[in-house]
Amino acid sequence: MSRLYAAHTLLNAGVAIAALIAPLSIAPAFAQDAPAAEEAQIDEPASGDIVVTARRREENLINVPIAMSVVSGDSLVKSGAADITALQDRTPNLTLQIARGSNSTLIAFSRGVGQQDPLWGFEPGVALYIDDVYVARPQGAVLDIFDVERVEVLRGPQGTLYGRNTIGGAVKYVTRKLGNEFHASARASYGSYNQLDLVGQVTLPISDTFSVGAAIARYKRDGYGKNLTTGAEQYDKDVIAARVSAEFTPTENMFFRVAGDRILDRSNPRHGTRLLPNGTDPIYAPTASVYDTRAGIGDRNRVKTQGVSATGEIGLTDALTFKTISAWREGHTDTLIDFDNTALPTLDVPAEYDDRQFTQELQLLYQGDRIQGVAGLYYLDGRASGAFDTVVGLFNLTTLTSGTVRTKSYAAFGDMSFDLTDQFKISVGARYTKDDKTGTVFRRNYTGIRSPYFGNAAAVPGLLRTDYTNSRSFEKFTPRVSVSYAPRADLNFYASYGQGFKSGGFDMRGDAIFTPTTVNGYEPETIDSWEIGMKGAFLDRTLFVNLAGFMSKYKNQQVTIQVPALPSGIASFVDNAGKADIYGFEIETRMVPSRHFSAGLVVGYTHADYKEFLTFIGGGTTPVDVANQRVFQNTPKWTANVSATWSEDVAGGTLALTPAVSLRSDLSMFEIPTPALDQDGYVLVEASLNWTSGDGRYRIGVAGRNLTDTRYRVGGYNFPGATTGNSVIGYYGPPRTVTGTVEVKF
Structure with missing residues (x-):
């Protein structure tokens, strides 16, 4: 499809949306006290008076000219969601998954x-x-x-207010503020595979102006499968998480908060499962269960992340507020990946990651009668480092790769909204970002199984493949502009244009022998995005509708290519792929005809097409355009979710039944289609039943997820060929689970 035709299609879609909604826009003003709608908007994403902070200031969701979804923490808990990856079932055109071989590393794609x-x-x-x-x-x-109030998912580039690396969007995990009243809660869940979750929270007001709070969670579960070599659990969970905070409000115009959090994940590594044999050798045969493995590299996996932040808000005048956000975070990971999934070290990778960051943001917020906005400065000082061995047991060879990237990022930004009339508004914003990066990469062959770095002191040093330190700077100006028209309250039409960019850098796996230009690093990727949309409430606030259509021009996409390169193991290089066009639409609706029934529908469509994809083929030195052979990874064309809730007054409380069905169409795991790995479209069914007492203090619930016990891949690795053990392995989403929960609030 040509760019002109795509733009014409998007324009026609916008006209059609306007034509469909126009008759509803002249409906009578909504009853502001409609109880059914007010209840629904607490838990559902397409609701009316939801206050969000997408533009770094509190606003009604309907008034924000950004495609976004909002899901409350209570709604996720009641549905039995294990973590934030459950958001992909409720949010259009979103992929959130646990990374290959990991338990707590996030993979995210939007549009x-x-x-x-x-x-x-x-x-x-x-x-x-x-x-x-x-x-x-x-x-x-x-x-x-x-301890989460809501999660906001912003779709499309957020380069103005959120800056670098929000080129696809942003996920905002918003925790609860403490307030100045005592409250506490305790939640216990038990479910399939001996799942045991214990969560406790408490807020203690020390005075009328000072409160402290804490939340702690313990998650424990047996594995969905077994390691047939070591006997260890596979796909288990062993996590302790905690959060503490203190809030001080000396006056009504001043607010200060200090918060700290820590997560320790000691779950076993996920080794995946073989999808193809290696000849007739039985040790390489796939296992009977997709959750089983024969990996022999070991079962130690430990991830620790922690951080502390300090936020201050000072009202300088009735219209002007100063805000400061200081934060420090660090993390360390020890993990193992067995690519061959056998007891032999055919293709094994022990690895460690270490990172830390400090960020400082200063904001000046203005809230006037006709002008609202924010301006600010941002600074990041980060260091990310790590090391891993690539063990090729058939050759008694190991390649050690290690390195560090130091980043200093500076930005100045502003976004202002002007109410030209009561109906017409315009918003203009821009951000200037400068990144200074220094990359150090070391890569060397050793004779022996593992290098000295990972415990084999007898390994013999061999060919030095990469050893360099280089520095580069990247800078970008990213504007955004939007216009809004609100013909009446609770109805907003908008159109916007925005840019985003993801910083360039250095390939930590870069092999200077295979690809000498790796020492120069790779370039930033950029996106230009156009969007039209509508947000509104209709029929006496019993119907909420959010619509968006988008088209994006994607340039210099960073793509990691990994291929077998014996006898050195695996060669990796980063391509700036070229150009792509992306367009699609999103629909979020919520109907609440009565306090006893509500229903929702979410639909997303994404068409992503490479127009240019330059890469090196077969060791050549001239890039070749292979756009017609490449596809977008982790991007199903269709995503959808339909849900409904029936509730009745039972035993002094409310009993609510919520079934839901989500759909994802075919998707590719990598840019090169791989039939053995790519996932066909699938449907997931879930349901929850919750009884809540009339005063809200007690809840008893049961939630079932993946009730049809569907097997679906969420990741994989592709290293085919006998010399690598024909290593084509997949990682799978959870099987059917049922969880019962008791919750008490004090």
Whole structure:
């Protein structure tokens, strides 16, 4: 499809949306006290008076000219969601998954844009924020659902207010504020595979102006499968998470908060399962269960992440507020990946990651009668490092790869909204970002199984493949503009244009013998995105509708290519792939005809097509355009979810039944289609039944997920060929699980 035709299609879609909604826009003003709608908007994403902070200031969701979904923490807990990856079932055009071989590393894609490779030094394409703090690394980013008020998912580039590496969007994990009243809660869950979750929270007001709070969670579960070589659990869970905070409100115009969190994940590594044999050798045969493995590399996996932040808000005048956000975070990961999935070290990778970051953001917020906005400065000082061995047992050879990327990022930004009339508004924003990066990469062959770095002191040093330190700077100006028209309250039409970019860097796996230009690093990727949309409430606030259509021009996409390269193991290089066009639409609706029934529908469509994909073929030195042979990874064309809730007054409380069905169409795991790995479309069915007492103090619930016990791949590795053990392995989403929960609030 040509770009002109895509633009014409998007324009026609916008006209059609306007034509469909126009008759509803002249409906009578909504009853502001409709109880059914007010109840629904607490838990559902397409609701009316939901207050969000997508533009770094509190606003009604309907008034924000950004495609976004909002899901409350209570809603996720009641549905039995294990962690934030459950958001992909409720959010259009979103992929959130646990990374290959990991238990707590996050892979995120939105509207075709993301980053699958979690290696240190590579930047994510969809940013994660805990409150207002940017989390630079994906390790430990699969956050569990506790002490969270809501999760906001912003789709499309957020380059103005959120900056670098939000080229696909942002996920904001918003925790609860303490307030100045005592409250506490305790939740216990038991379910399939001996799942045991214990969560406790407490808020203690020390005075009228000072409160302290804490939350702790313990998650324990047996594995969905077994390691047939070592006997260890496979796909188990063993996590302890905690959060503490203190809030001080000396006056009504001043607020200060200090918060700290720590997560320790000691779950066993996920070794995946073989999808293809290696000849007739039985040790390489696939296992009977997709959750079983024969990996022999070991079962030690440990991920620790922690951080502390300090936020201050000072009202300078009635209209002007100063805000400061200081944060420090660090993480360390020890893990193992057995690519061959056998007891032999045919293709094994022990690895470690280490990272730390400091960020400082200063904001000046203005809230006037006709003008609202924010301006600010941002600084990040980060260090990401790590090391791994690539063990090729058939050759008694190991390649050690290690390195560090140091990043200093500076930004200045502003976004202002002007109410030209009561109906017409315009928003203009821009951000200037400068990244200074220094990369150090070391890669060397050793004779022996593992290098000295990972415990084999007898390994004999061999060919030095990469050893360099280089520095580069990247800078970008990213504007955004939007116009809104609100013909009446609770109805908003908007159109917007925005840019985003993801910083360039250095390939930590780069092999200077195979690809000498790796020492020069790779370039940033950029996106230009156009969007039209509508948000509204209709029929006396019993119907909520959010619609969006988008088209993006994607340039210099960073793609990691890994191929067998014996006898050195695996060669990796990063391509700036070229150009792509992405367009699609999103629909989120919620109907609440009565307090006893509600229903929702979410639909997303993404068409992503490479127009140019330059890469090197067969060791050649001239790049070749292979756009017609490449596809977008982790980007199903269709995503959908339909749900309904029936509730009745029972035994002094409310009994609510919520079934839901989600759909994802075919997707590719990598840019090169791989039939053995790529996932066909699938459907997941879930249901929950919750009884809540009339005063809200007690809840008893049961939740079932993947009730049809569907097997679906969420990741994989592809290293075919006898010399690598024909290593084609897959990683799978959870099987059918049922969980019972008791919750008490004090």
